[in-house]
Amino acid sequence: MNAPSSERRIVLGSAELWAALLWLAVSVLVAWAGWDLGIGTAAAPGSGFLPFWTGLLMCGFSLAVLWSTLTTAGPSIASLWSGARWGNVIFMIVSLVVYVALFETLGFLLATIPLLIVLLRGVDPVPWRTAVPLAMLSTFAVWWVLKRLLLIQLPAGVFGIG
Template identity: 35%
Template sequence: MISSMILFLLAAFVLITSLGLGIGSVSNPQSGFMPFWISLLMLAFSLILFVTAYRNSSSRVRLADLWHKLHWQKSALAAAFLAAYIFFLPWAGYLIATSVLMIVLFRLTSMKTWTAALGAMLAVFFSYGLFSFILKTPLPRGIWGF
């Protein structure tokens, strides 16, 4: 039900934008032509999904059940750190940002701190070497030029 509502909102947004772009005519379809029809279809199908989900609400799994007995904090934390990583990467550069991220990730998968640090070092070292020297693709540099 929640998913159908999110999709419904997405479709509604696209619909409104498409009107702004101009739909054009059939003989000369404009930029809004495709978004308009696709979003109308999406609206219709998300409504169907909503209705069927609502009808079967007795057999519906509750939202909390989906995460029941799972270590969802791990996934959530990993996602949060990845988001932070993107934010800091252009500033800190690949070497520092990735080292920190890898230590965190290794810790998350319940490794001991020193092994995590060692693993992170090795991983970052090898990936940096592979891309910068062998493949000649420079990885992001931070404000200090590395």
């Protein structure tokens, strides 16, 4: 995926560079959190002992990754998404977040059937006459197996359907 294209040395736009910097920040945060929790002594290590040392290790590894991005340029952020249908990715993420927010209020059946229809229609639309029955059938099948066969609770929602 990370094609070594040596002619494209766009260091500032390098995806690798930004990823490494992000991890570096995370590792400093972790090490600091460990320090804050208390490292303890060698004979009685405290809660922060492992977070602290892991944080330092992460620092080392992210610096190593950072170093390698400076010596061999990887793909730029723009090139990673060139030609990608990123709209689909956003669409799917947004649908999932909305779904989760409504999950407990609407209940499993009322939330899941629309989600499936949206996903079936939103990306490379499946004909309605397939999408609707498929969404309903698969949701009901899962619901039946879980609730009746395995006795697992699914939220029924405020309308108590399911």
